[in-house]
Amino acid sequence: MINDESIKKSLVSVRNIKKYFPVGGGLISKAKSYVHAVDDVSLDIYTGQTLGVVGESGCGKTTMGRLVLKLLNKTAGEIYFKGEDIYKYNKQQAKHFRTKAQLIFQDSFSSFDSRNKIGKIVGEPLVVHNVAKGQELEDRVAGLLRTVGLKPELMDEYPYTLAAGQKQCVGVARSIALYPEFIVADEPISALDVSVRAMMLNLLKDLQKSHNLTYMFISHDIRVVRWLSSHIAIMYVGKLVEYAETPEVFAHRLHPYTEALLTAVPIEDPTLRHIKCEILLGEVPSPVDPPPGCRFAPRCFLANERCFKEDPQLEERRPGHWVACFEDFEGQAEIS
Amino acid sequence: MVEAAQDILKVNGLSTSFLLREGEIKAVDNVSFSLKKGEVLALVGESGSGKTVACLSLLRLIRWPPGKIKSGEVILDGQNLFDIPLKDMHKIRGLGIAMILQEPMSSLNPSIIIGRQIQEAVELNQGLSGEEAKKKAIEMLELVRIPSPEKRYYNYPHQLSGGMKQRIMIAMALSCKPKVLIADEPTKSLDVTIQAQILRLMQALRNDIDTTILFVTSDLGIVAEMADRVAIMYAGQVIEICDVFKLFTNPAHPYTKGIMKSIMALKTGERLNIISGDPPNLMALPTGCTFHPRCDYCQEKCRTEVPQYDDISGEGTHMVRCHFPLGVDKTQAEGKGK
Amino acid sequence: AGRADKESITIALQGELTTLDAQYPDDGNMRPITQNIYDTLYVLEKETLEPKPWLATGMNLVDSLTWEFKLREGVKFHDGSPLTVEDVVFSINRNISPELNSQFLNSVDAIDHAEAVDANTFRIVTKEPDPLLLKRLTLIPILSKAFTEAHTANELTLVANGTGPYKFVEWKSGSHVKITANENYWGEAPAIKNATYRFIEEKLTALSALQAGEVDLAVNILPEYVENTPKVFTNTSFETYWVRFNQIPENNSVFKNKDLRLAANYAIDFNTIAEALFLGYATPCQGQMGRDGYVGYNPNIIEYPYDVEKAKELMKAAGYNGEEIEFVSQRGRWLKDGELTEAIASYLLEAGFNVKTKILSWSEWLNVLFDKTKAPDIILSSNSNDFFDMDRPFSACVLSTSSQSAMNNPEYDAAILAARQELDTAKRQAMYEDLAAKFHEDPFALYTLSINDLHGGAADLNWTPRRDTRLYLIEMSFSD
Amino acid sequence: MAKKNTIKNTAKKKVTLWKRFRNNKAALIACIVLIVLLTMIFAASVFTSYNVNTSDLRARLSPPGTPGRAGNSNHILGTDQLGRDLFARLLYGGRASLRVGFTVTVIGAIIGIVLGLSAGYFGGWTDMIIMRLVDIWSSAPTLLIAMTVVMIMGPGEGNLIIALSIASWTLFCRMARSQALVMRNSPMVESGHAIGVSTPQIMSKHVAPNILSPLVTTFVIETAHFINAEANLSFLGFGVQPPDTSWGLILGEGRKYLVQAPWIVIYPGLVIGITVLCLNLIGDWIRDEFDPLAVKH
């Protein structure tokens, strides 16, 4: 389904997007090598759905999120929002896009200007886009705070007076202030404690329903992604390796990496502790100038010669289930 | 009650505070638990609940100012560590209790080759020196499955990946040949696949070497994988200690129960169970039971009276700090309390 | 008791010399050393300040421009070569040559040239009749021709070969110069055999060194140090402070008015300044630039009394209306120059002169002094009269062609030039006395004060400082 | 060691600035001393009846406590080499010293911050050129150049300020740049971009105010530094000239009389030391209090 047609149907479409960061090299000498942070990724996100992006640290999840929001310059490829390429927007459109697509940070607190009060932080998008001022602004901010489950009185507090979970809620309030349609949530719960995490996840889900939001939910915690997302995209060192609806992924793991990733997650059941299958050896390779071939090949238990030479392309192996692997693999292990 | 003789480590009424100019933080408050030889006790709790401070207190590594161990006793193999003069504590550290820290990235000295760092532990605790110690250090590297250990011996920490560094940490702790090994969230900053490797390694080592481990974590999945028994910490206090199976089936403290519920819901996709309210402020703890403002079962007594540490199993295997533990007859519990 | 080594002396100078080529610089830190290494044809008699023959043995005026001298025989340079007439002629001609551009060229360029007559006779020809020639010869060090020609200009800064009582030993940059007695000296053998000159710029440091016994003689100490000094050596000297009035016709200065010039002289209590600021180690001027012992001193002039009322009267009469008066000075060059400036300014202010003091750096100050278009109303300067002859101050301060003067009076110019060429001593004296009286009536400056030489030394040092300030080691000794 | 955010943050609410200040006794004392000193310096005529420039040659080098002439108060700190009241001179001289220290730092801060922010913000060639300039400048013997400048242009307060400003901007430039770089990549700026705040607005509203606190610290400490520098140059004769006066000048002029009149040297030295010390303590305090993560420069 990842084709030209789906661009029109989907809310966000990513096509062959690439982002290379230059490393080394000074200002005079040319950069010597590049971090292939995101390397030729294509996928679609449909209105009202949630795409969970999963992968190990440094695989390019954050970069993906930033690209989709046009917070970074791309190296190549296109990203469509409602069928239009966001990198071809004019100034006006770009500004409008900012009201439609938003970002939730991992650590919202650090994204606040800590000298400002919460009211100002939450209201800033409204002010910037001239949506409201004066009393109306205050009312809207109060409403937003209530929406995310905070007391409106907090408006006059400074963010550092809040607990971690509340700060994150303020971040969410700021993000939804302009009634966006699309939100990229970059590990919004990984800095939170178990007891607060649940509240946050519920909030995200509720907001999705009430505001008809579309999420790109970035996380390395597959358990959470499974709970929240309708689709899952699994990334490995800048590449998209598997992409399908959530139940489909859990039922048919077509990429050996997905299998390894899912089986590596500890099972929250002491009775099952000894029936774990083989774990993945080795370490995540560096994304700096990766060698040709499948990037997972060095750790893959199925790897053959071809895998080290050719780069497997994403293909639809099952209906709506895309995978980038030469082997005809399907996961066997039992995933609780 | 299990006889004390079996307990290799026994902690009684340990309290540690940080005296800041803003006020006192009771990071660890009247914590008691014990470890039997060869078992793995998981210390579980949210961030800031005092796990690390409790572990550091065992080794008397709390730095004054601002930290201070206020009371309690730590009995290792019959010897109360708090009776030993502080300047002699270095003899206990390593050989008696060794520790693996949470952050592999910063827990190794960046300017010393890793081999030397392990060797130092060997020299200090195994009485070896020179070539012998070096050989032993390389052996330890091999033990934690570091490829080509002779070469890696000369690497600086920054030349290793996070997973490798954590293995080095483990090797270092193990080369102390400790009676008790404390692992403070050894996989917190690692990726799942690497975490799995480390956990697998620790399981294997445990089977081989048979050490006693105090395993600190905030991930109940890891608890399920690793622990024999679990101690749950909340706001500086241990609120529940029990067998790992019991924890996942029949938790008695409302907090534990709440967390368990939301974890289960994650799997099934239901709406998550919420523990309302905010994590406690250690500087201004609620009166009575510290959990009462967030507790669904809170009663008048909870607000005023500090709950005792009760044995609800009757065999000393399930201890709870709650006036009204779940799944236990109230009156029975009441009776126990008195 | 007494010191163990009576033959060695350490002298603290105020700074480091720049070169040992004594003919080039006008350097107060070099002279004390080179005066002991080089001889001159004439020296000043200690008491009378009259020139007396030294390397020259006799003089004979051939005509009003040509002087013939006999050279002392048997004199040897430190390198063993004998002193010849060639050396003398070479030395004189070198010192006056434009190529060398000696810093004291203006003191010797009255000489046209020198020439040899026979093996021990030579002649010096002056450009005009020159009554001061013999005094000029006290400035010219006699060098060895062969030695000087054998070295490059750069090398000459670091070597010395004279006929004097002491030989150069070493010069440690920034630290000291050592000289030792010349065994082959033609004159009397000195009591002190070795001398070390240390360069100590800080006055306090020099005093400390003296107190600590590290040095035996510290030159030019502060009057305040006298009580902390084991032994004080003092004598009058030839440095005179003067504050120049701007009388340049093109300039717009209030001091073109004679009454105001007089008023200013009345307004300042130089006796108090000499007493309080210099603790008595200074001599107020007697209403003239000259002083006792100078050729041309006028003993009949009495000093301006300190009389503020009179000053105010004069100012009123002159119609002074509080116009701003710019007082330029510098500090750090001469003894207490900055303090003296402030003291003078504060007296003038008290009398009602609206003085604005401006202290400049040495280079700016020079610029202002020499550039007549920039001349301030008053400027503090110093005149050193090392010939003890009134020609020096008058031609420097009054003569309109002088770079330092700030007046243009053809009558005075003519009188000064006439006196300069008068070979008859009595006539000259009369001419200068006359000029001094005129300048008392019509002052060209605030005649301020002369400072005395003041040195501190070890208690057992025997020495009488000379009025010509020369530090001849040969005159020093240690007592038991 | 461990995260203490939650605790510290909630606690912060209750602890006011004043209370925190009170907790750092050294800084509090420093502040009080400095305020007293500044009051005395800027209201000098209230504290002393003497004129700075009225000399009394008969009362030269009088020791502290000597009765003043004709109805004037005692010379509590004695008199100087021209018989002027040392206490009065210290008060009036302080004005020049503080003026130099402050002005030089202000000039340096303005130049440095503008250049530094431009470098950090524009990056690329701008950054390279500015930073090379800073590098070159840091390798330059700035003190030597400053002395040369004073000598050529003539000593005096104005020229001294110009000369010292030559040396004062690089530190600010470096700091402003690094702060701007940190800020440029911070989530705060990204968050601003994400909601559509324009870049200039982000710079002025969010970045600039947030980099202020480390710069304020530097400012205070640099002021202290340049008060010392003024003393150093005035001591060597390259600084303020009479009839103006400054602490450095008093020391430079009076140092000859250390043995006869130690007070001329001791008191100005102490006053400089105390002022600089106070400023340093306050600077340290500002750093600790407002910017706990800042690394010492």
Added chain:
Amino acid sequence: MGMGKYILQRLAFTILVVLVISILVFVLTRVVGNPVDILLPLTATTEQRELLTKQLGLDRPMIQQLGDFLKSAATLDFGDSWTQRRPSMEVIFDYLPISALLILCAMAIAVLVAFPLGIIAAYKRGSLLDRFLTVLSLVGICMPPFWIGLMLMFFFAVKLGWLPTSGIGTWKHFILPAVTISFRPMGNLAQIVRYEMTQQLGEMYAITARAKGVREINLLRKHALKNIMTSSITMIGNDYCKQLGGLSAAVEVVYGFPGFGHLIKETIQSMDYPLLQAEVFFTAVIVCLINLIVDILYAAFDPRIRY
């Protein structure tokens, strides 16, 4: 990047720095100053002045002067000093080494005192001793060095007579100036050592080391010391450069020490441009070299840094 290449790069930069600064000073002095008056006595005549102007070549167009200067400077020939009338290089070599040595002594004193003090303070941080040491190091930073010099000279040389007041000659002559100069770097260093040590002792690796039984003293010695070296070395290098670049002048003047700072002061006062130019050149070169050495030392102490 290889070490060799790095050094080459730094040397190229050094040349750039020296070039820029030399030209700057050249232009500055020629445009504004007039040295001729200074070089001649007050009584010198106008002709004498003109003659000297010509002899010094100051009458030629600026560009030509600059060109000549650059040409000869390329061969390290800055011309004869106008006041000392010998090659400027020679003069520099008379004064520079001794100052370099003096400041080295001062730095050695500073290091020897500051390291133990800073470490003790860090070890016992918060204690009375710590506070005392902190104040002490602050005093070292705050008091004007020449003032300290005057005081020390007054007490130790004049009152007690233990040490010579001024000059050079024996090692004793170095003691007072070196101690005086050492105050400021000592204060700086003690502060940074204390600060960094405190940081290091709170680092995770320090806890690890303690947990394996390393004694506190060994932790300081074997583990932490190496890690604070980079910042300490930066500080030492910096202070050394500053002192040599003229900061020590006041102290050298007080002690009548014939050093480079003293020379700088005199040179500037006498507007001896060739010598000044040579001084600027050498200071800039030394600063660059010291920075290079500091950079190279970094690599020795911090394995993460490679060139």
